[in-house]
Amino acid sequence: MNTQTVTAPSWRDRRRRTTSTVMLAMTGVAALLTVLPLVLILWHLLRAGITAMNGDFFTEIPAPVGEPGGGVGNGILGTAILVGLGAVFGLPVAIGAGLFLAEAEGSRAANAVRFITDVMNGIPSIVIGIFVWAWVVVSMGHFSALAGGVALAIMLIPMVTRTTEEMVRLVPRELRDGGLALGFTRWRTTLGIVLPAARSGILTGVLVALARIAGETAPLLFTALGNPFWGWKLDEPIAALPVQIFQYAISPYEEWHRLAWAASLLLIALVLGVSLTARLFIRSPYKGR
Amino acid sequence: MQPTPEQAGVLAGGGPRSWVRRVFPSVRHGNLADRAYAITLGAFGAAIPILFFFILLRVGTAAWPALQRFGGGFIVGSDWNPVAGNYGALPFIFGTLASSLLALLIAVPLAVGLAIFLTELSPRWIAAPVAFGTELLAAIPSVVYGLWGIFVLVPWLRANVQQPLASAFGDSFPLFAGPAYGTSIMAGGAILAIMIVPFISAVSREVLAAVPRDQREAALALGATRWEMTWQVVLPYAVPGIIGATILGLGRALGETMAITMVIGNRPDIPTSLFAPGYTMASVLANEFSEASDELHLAALMEIGLILFGITILVNSVARLLVWRVARRAGK
Numbered sequence: 001m002n003t004q005t006v007t008a009p010s011w012r013d014r015r016r017r018t019t020s021t022v023m024l025a026m027t028g029v030a031a032l033l034t035v036l037p038l039v040l041i042l043w044h045l046l047r048a049g050i051t052a053m054n055g056d057f058f059t060e061i062p063a064p065v066g067e068p069g070g071g072v073g074n075g076i077l078g079t080a081i082l083v084g085l086g087a088v089f090g091l092p093v094a095i096g097a098g099l100f101l102a103e104a105e106g107s108r109a110a111n112a113v114r115f116i117t118d119v120m121n122g123i124p125s126i127v128i129g130i131f132v133w134a135w136v137v138v139s140m141g142h143f144s145a146l147a148g149g150v151a152l153a154i155m156l157i158p159m160v161t162r163t164t165e166e167m168v169r170l171v172p173r174e175l176r177d178g179g180l181a182l183g184f185t186r187w188r189t190t191l192g193i194v195l196p197a198a199r200s201g202i203l204t205g206v207l208v209a210l211a212r213i214a215g216e217t218a219p220l221l222f223t224a225l226g227n228p229f230w231g232w233k234l235d236e237p238i239a240a241l242p243v244q245i246f247q248y249a250i251s252p253y254e255e256w257h258r259l260a261w262a263a264s265l266l267l268i269a270l271v272l273g274v275s276l277t278a279r280l281f282i283r284s285p286y287k288g289r
Numbered sequence: 290m291q292p293t294p295e296q297a298g299v300l301a302g303g304g305p306r307s308w309v310r311r312v313f314p315s316v317r318h319g320n321l322a323d324r325a326y327a328i329t330l331g332a333f334g335a336a337i338p339i340l341f342f343f344i345l346l347r348v349g350t351a352a353w354p355a356l357q358r359f360g361g362g363f364i365v366g367s368d369w370n371p372v373a374g375n376y377g378a379l380p381f382i383f384g385t386l387a388s389s390l391l392a393l394l395i396a397v398p399l400a401v402g403l404a405i406f407l408t409e410l411s412p413r414w415i416a417a418p419v420a421f422g423t424e425l426l427a428a429i430p431s432v433v434y435g436l437w438g439i440f441v442l443v444p445w446l447r448a449n450v451q452q453p454l455a456s457a458f459g460d461s462f463p464l465f466a467g468p469a470y471g472t473s474i475m476a477g478g479a480i481l482a483i484m485i486v487p488f489i490s491a492v493s494r495e496v497l498a499a500v501p502r503d504q505r506e507a508a509l510a511l512g513a514t515r516w517e518m519t520w521q522v523v524l525p526y527a528v529p530g531i532i533g534a535t536i537l538g539l540g541r542a543l544g545e546t547m548a549i550t551m552v553i554g555n556r557p558d559i560p561t562s563l564f565a566p567g568y569t570m571a572s573v574l575a576n577e578f579s580e581a582s583d584e585l586h587l588a589a590l591m592e593i594g595l596i597l598f599g600i601t602i603l604v605n606s607v608a609r610l611l612v613w614r615v616a617r618r619a620g621k
Contacts, residue, residue, distance in 0.1 A: 016514050016517065017514055019514070019516060020514035020515050020516035020517065021516075023516045023519075023520070024406075024409075024410055024515060024516055024519075026402060027402040027403070027405045027406035027409075027410060028406055028410070028411075029402070030398065030399045030400075030401075030402025030403050030406060031402065031403045031406040031407070031411070031419055033399055034399050034400070034403050034423060034426075034486050034487075034490065035419060035422045035423065035426075037426065037483045038422050038423075038425060038426050038429075040437075040441070041429065041433070041434075041437050044437060044440075044441050045433070045437070048440075092333075093333055093336050093337075096329070096330060096332075096333025096334075096336075097333045097334050097336060097337050099330055099333070100330040100331065100333050100334030101334065103330060104330075104334065109331075109334065110334070112338070113334050113335075113337055113338060115606075115609065116337055116338045116341050117337050118605065118609050119341070119602055119605045119606055119609065120337065120340075120341050121605075122537075122540045122541070122544070122601050122602075122604075122605035123344070123544070123598065123601060123602075124543070124544025124545070124546065124571055124597055124598070124601055125544070125546060126544070126546040126571045126574045126575055126594070126597075127344075127348065127544070127574075127594050127597055127598045127601075128344070129574075129578075130348065130351075130574060130578060130590070130591060130594045131344045131347055131348050131594075133578070134347050134348065134350075134351045134591070135343075135347050154340065154344075157337065157340070158337075161337065185320055185322055185323050185326075186320075186323045186326060186327075187322055187323055187325075187326035190326075208428075211428070212428065212430075214430075215429075215430025215431070215432070215433070216430070216431075217430070217431065217432040217546075217547045218431070218546040218547055218571070218575060221575060221578070221579065222578050222579055225579075242430060242432045242547075245432045245433070245436060246432050246435070246547060246551070249432075249435065249436045249439055249440075249551060250439075250551065257440070260436055261436065264430075264432070264433045264436050267430055267433060268429060268430075268433060271428050271429065271430065272425055272428065275424070275425060275428050279421070
């Protein structure tokens with residue numbers, strides 16, 4: 001082409017470019033707005049929670065109404081016991097089912113189980129609470145730590161099942177084939193070679209899931225119930241940190257609000273600490289292949 | 290020890306598509322340990338559907354007296370009075386739907402905006418921490434959102450949003466009618482929105498990232514601005530997946546319990562104003578279940594649980610199918 005004219009951008013071009021800049025800037029604003037609540041929540045938790053954190057906070061049981069001081073030691077112990085029970089009941093099933101999904105990949109049975117697992121992940125936690133009430137609490141005749149553990153296990157199972165499946169599927173085929181070629185049986189190949197290779201990934205998933213169930217309140221309201229005193233027997237009601245936060249937050253007492261903030265700070269520190277650790281330090285060696 | 294023919298038949302499942310036979314060829318020939326392994330894994334796999342249907346059955350049986358007594362009137366009745374023995378669940382169904390839809394209205398534009406920002410615009414050193422921040426938002430326990438909602442969000446909304454809006458438009462728009470209670474449908478919708486943004490944006494981001502490069506480059510080559518490329522080419526491609534993500538978020542919002550119970554006000558009426566208190570299905574379970582003494586009250590609450598369960602199963606199934614379809618299309 002011999003003739004080429006360079007014209008100034010027309011008003012239409014200019015409008016198009018301005019629209020582009022403005023709209024893309026809006027997405028930046030959207031990003032800011034979504035991160036803002038996180039910053040605000042952490043800020044308020046730190047400000048209101050840190051003052052109530054002292055030695056008593058970790059070792060004492062709640063003080064009676066009107067008396068200052070007291071702590072949530074029973075809730076910390078209770079949550080540890082409940083999460084432990086949830087892990088004991090839930091992890092074997094979840095890891096077994098995850099292995100099943102990975103081994104039977106592509107079959108109709110696996111697709112059906114995977115679908116139901118995903119749907120189960122969406123069951124409201126309060127529904128799991130009333131189910132465990134109708135099943136365990138009614139048949140035992142009273143609220144108990146055991147029932148709370150069952151409820152948390154049911155929350156745990158779909159999460160860990162899917163992570164286990166994904167992590168096992170990330171293990172290279174060659175490893176599995178190598179095991180089989182050496183004459184290992186199927187089960188020894190899986191349990192001795194594939195599972196250890198996927199271990200760190202599964203561990204990450206388990207940690208994140210445990211941190212998540214540690215913060216669950218709704219499934220515990222009618223199962224573990226809560227307990228204002230020390231409790232460690234499995235067939236008795238037991239205190240739990242999230243339930244205490246709920247009860248204190250809706251109470252009219254200033255002193256209890258302070259405990260609720262501090263307990264929330266502790267819970268958040270636990271959950272975020274685990275998420276950060278899981279993300280930074282434990283990585284599946286096969287991720288991203 | 291050889292398996293009896295029936296055992297072998299059960300394990301092999303007969304059909305050529307049977308997973309046992311395909312995955313564990315040794316099941317048919319010999320090795321006892323592998324056969325035991327296949328059965329064990331199969332049992333674990335079966336445990337999940339069994340548990341699922343057991344939950345459905347158990348909640349259904351417990352709700353049966355109420356189902357029998359009230360029938361369809363339960364869903365349309367708007368009077369909830371345990372003392373008089375009247376149980377109509379409409380205020381709770383309304384409150385759940387209203388707060389969840391309000392949450393979607395706030396959350397979807399934000400989440401999609403965030404997803405576009407992260408996939409199309411931001412350099413990695415911004416994208417990584419922002420994405421991590423939203424992941425952390427998803428990890429915060431519901432009860433902590435509730436605590437923050439009661440003491441920070443609700444007072445702020447009342448003073449800075451509800452009162453000005455109510456005094457300016459309260460007379461002409463019934464949605465903004467006062468008095469500004471603070472704890473309200475609006476506060477519920479707002480806290481739910483904050484909670485579901487991470488879910489919607491995470492899935493939307495995956496879907497946007499799955500849009501082929503060629504599409505973007507072709508649009509740019511034709512002279513489109515970056516926004517035109519995003520709006521006219523990338524987004525239409527990703528819409529089914531974003532709808533799936535939205536429905537997933539809806540599923541979360543519908544079943545959310547603690548946070549919304551703490552900020553929605555818990556009054557079993559059907560409010561006409563955004564600033565008036567409401568009640569949700571999950572909240573009434575959380576508040577009344579442990580105090581329900583007579584059998585009918587308990588059964589009515591169980592039926593609410595059953596309805597909530599049914600709605601979330603439906604919503605989650607639709608969302609999963611949509612997301613799967615999009616993922617499969619992108620994979621081809």
